[in-house]
Amino acid sequence: MTTATDHRSMELVRMATTGSVDDGKSTLIGRLLYDSKQIFQDQMDAIEEASRRRGTDYVDLALLTDGLRAEREQGITIDVAYRYFATPKRKFVLADTPGHIQYTRNMVTGASTADIALILVDARHGVLEQTRRHSFLASLLGVPHLVLCVNKMDLVGWDEERYNEIVADFRSFASRLEIHDLRFVPVSALEGDNIVDESARMPWYTGPSVLHLLEDIHIGSDRNLIDCRFPVQYVIRPHLKEYQDYRGYAGTVSGGVFKPGDEVVVLPSGFESRIASIDTYEGEVEAAVPPMAVTMRLADDIDIGRGDMISRPNNRPQVGQDIDAMVCWMTESRALRPGMKLAIKHTTRWAKTVVKDLQYRLDINSLHRDESAESLDLNEIGRISLRTTQPLFFDDYRRNRHTGSFILVDETTNNTVAAGMITGATGS
Amino acid sequence: MAITYDLTHLRALESESIHIIREAAAESERPVLLFSGGKDSALVLHLAVKAFHPARLPFPVMHVDTGHNFPEVIEFRDRVISGIGAELIVASVQEAIDEGHVTEETGPRASRNRLQTDSLVRAIERLGFDAVFGGARRDEEKARAKERVFSFRDEFSQWDPKNQRPELWNIFNARHNRGEHVRVFPISNWTEMDVWQYVMDEEIELPSVYFTHRRKVFLRDGMLMAESAFLSAMDHEEVFEATVRFRTVGDMTCTGAFESTAATLAEVIAEVSATRITERGASRADDRTAEAAMEDRKREGYF
Numbered sequence A: 001m002t003t004a005t006d007h008r009s010m011e012l013v014r015m016a017t018t019g020s021v022d023d024g025k026s027t028l029i030g031r032l033l034y035d036s037k038q039i040f041q042d043q044m045d046a047i048e049e050a051s052r053r054r055g056t057d058y059v060d061l062a063l064l065t066d067g068l069r070a071e072r073e074q075g076i077t078i079d080v081a082y083r084y085f086a087t088p089k090r091k092f093v094l095a096d097t098p099g100h101i102q103y104t105r106n107m108v109t110g111a112s113t114a115d116i117a118l119i120l121v122d123a124r125h126g127v128l129e130q131t132r133r134h135s136f137l138a139s140l141l142g143v144p145h146l147v148l149c150v151n152k153m154d155l156v157g158w159d160e161e162r163y164n165e166i167v168a169d170f171r172s173f174a175s176r177l178e179i180h181d182l183r184f185v186p187v188s189a190l191e192g193d194n195i196v197d198e199s200a201r202m203p204w205y206t207g208p209s210v211l212h213l214l215e216d217i218h219i220g221s222d223r224n225l226i227d228c229r230f231p232v233q234y235v236i237r238p239h240l241k242e243y244q245d246y247r248g249y250a251g252t253v254s255g256g257v258f259k260p261g262d263e264v265v266v267l268p269s270g271f272e273s274r275i276a277s278i279d280t281y282e283g284e285v286e287a288a289v290p291p292m293a294v295t296m297r298l299a300d301d302i303d304i305g306r307g308d309m310i311s312r313p314n315n316r317p318q319v320g321q322d323i324d325a326m327v328c329w330m331t332e333s334r335a336l337r338p339g340m341k342l343a344i345k346h347t348t349r350w351a352k353t354v355v356k357d358l359q360y361r362l363d364i365n366s367l368h369r370d371e372s373a374e375s376l377d378l379n380e381i382g383r384i385s386l387r388t389t390q391p392l393f394f395d396d397y398r399r400n401r402h403t404g405s406f407i408l409v410d411e412t413t414n415n416t417v418a419a420g421m422i423t424g425a426t427g428s
Numbered sequence B: 001m002a003i004t005y006d007l008t009h010l011r012a013l014e015s016e017s018i019h020i021i022r023e024a025a026a027e028s029e030r031p032v033l034l035f036s037g038g039k040d041s042a043l044v045l046h047l048a049v050k051a052f053h054p055a056r057l058p059f060p061v062m063h064v065d066t067g068h069n070f071p072e073v074i075e076f077r078d079r080v081i082s083g084i085g086a087e088l089i090v091a092s093v094q095e096a097i098d099e100g101h102v103t104e105e106t107g108p109r110a111s112r113n114r115l116q117t118d119s120l121v122r123a124i125e126r127l128g129f130d131a132v133f134g135g136a137r138r139d140e141e142k143a144r145a146k147e148r149v150f151s152f153r154d155e156f157s158q159w160d161p162k163n164q165r166p167e168l169w170n171i172f173n174a175r176h177n178r179g180e181h182v183r184v185f186p187i188s189n190w191t192e193m194d195v196w197q198y199v200m201d202e203e204i205e206l207p208s209v210y211f212t213h214r215r216k217v218f219l220r221d222g223m224l225m226a227e228s229a230f231l232s233a234m235d236h237e238e239v240f241e242a243t244v245r246f247r248t249v250g251d252m253t254c255t256g257a258f259e260s261t262a263a264t265l266a267e268v269i270a271e272v273s274a275t276r277i278t279e280r281g282a283s284r285a286d287d288r289t290a291e292a293a294m295e296d297r298k299r300e301g302y303f
């Protein structure tokens, strides 16, 4: 149990979980929550009661992660649900996403912020088309670490060979993807083997349990600490006597390490200045790194507004209005087609944009590129070219998830209709 | 001092919340921060002050006052809000009743909790707020687990769980038409434990009812209810004095106390770590009615 001050060295880790229906994802999450003591007695009573009503002879931990009423009726999870659990070392934010193909957009959403993707397979079925799809999406969204849980090992007699076969199969497929860190764990979510405690029933596996793995994966260096990027979010002008001439640029560091005294350039104006101070409520800080929310003051009085970008003169983002990107289309109300006009939000900057070209639609099961595709429907992924009314200050998504991502918004409904990952300037 | 580039989980959560608050303030015309006097809204207020420091809060603070609040909480509210120099708006449920907009429940179990929604929605309409900050957390309850950080409400303030905008990275979409608004939940990703730890580290002041004190109570539905001008015991319910504290702060008519000697934040945290019941299960009489109660109320515009 945590003591009053243990938390001062805890780290925040974001995860996304997915698996095909019935692979045991809900059971696994229920286990993690239960065994790490995040389940309260009243929640436990409620699921015991519900398990009894359904006539199951064990407490169905999967019910813990059951969501809205409509979903309960259908007996499946259909949206991203966020769960929380903590160990003395880390606090986890878990985006729980359903695995069915219809819900690609949910998985994309959950993976967008994830440090770790946890994917389940059923040991009896092995790597399925859906497993490949989920892994591809995790890699597309740039999730740095992927953990494949081979579940239901109890149903294959805790067999090492079966496990090795699945691992080999997955590795050969994953070599085609950009996954930097790949881990495997044989588990039984139902019986709790290798979830929190290392299992005695699979002595041939000498690695860590899922929870120990999640606690130990190093995530600090996944951040981009090289390219300094600070999108201006809000200009702070107090109009108070003590702060007569105060003018601070508030925002969240999206890359690099900023320090007072650093030479900076402001885009789009191109004016150069120096950082006078980096302020927080507690006072000035010596350095600002992602994802700190801070306020910068510059040595010179230059005109800066929301949507501008502060960076370094010798390491600037790309600046341009013609951008290539992978997009996931997220609405069924209409399809994406060349010529379509939308609003785009990139960092803190809004612009209008027109879809110039749909280069291809990607079959996310076979990774086949269909260059004859004319549109993208709900849950489809493709590569497009955009032209924006304003220049954007961006990096490739592979280099920086913050300055490489954007959303597209339908101006008639104000709905978010696409997630975009920049692959570069058009024609580059 | 050595510079460490690693943030603790509380610093990471704090940064995320500040980012959300600034984003909502930048993208709306008339934001407002809802303040109940509870620890979660005290936290949101504290984070909002940080987000715009050294400037004043660029939006007012609104309290939906049922008229059945703990006096300690009202005193706390007035002191804290004038302390930061913010504007306080009080949306009064009593006025709504007096003006005949709503009818009050009667009987010994009457509660004004439901009437709050009406006063809130009416104040949002009348004052034209288009971004409303709230202190809800996703760990509180199942229906909240899927709530967005920027949660869109139509012109009737209704929430449609089936038609939520996808929310990716830290790019938030606050767009709405005139008459519609977004509810913004900056502490969505905080757990009850995170809140307590942060409140302790930051020395955020809370109403005294969160800490141990002597009070006249009676047992109802497994909870200790405070006897007050707004709620009295029924004949078979025996009133006695006990050493208690509250885990959440709401209406005196439906917020349960429990026996505790926790006098400091460290003691409260030790108690929360050992407790086996959720906050809501422990202290919200109204939430225990039906499993899907929260979802229904959220659809109607409740926070």
Ligand SMILES: Nc1nc2c(ncn2[C@@H]2O[C@H](COP(=O)(O)OP(=O)(O)O)[C@@H](O)[C@H]2O)c(=O)[nH]1
Pocket: A019, A020, A021, A022, A023, A024, A025, A026, A027, A028, A062, A151, A152, A153, A154, A155, A187, A188, A189, A190, A191
């Ligand atoms: N034998 C066995 N059954 C499991 C295991 N994990 C899950 N199950 C069962 O598989 C079924 C589907 O599990 P659930 O967690 O609901 O799957 P989800 O659809 O992926 O969330 C349920 O009947 C579970 O009890 C396991 O490790 N071993």
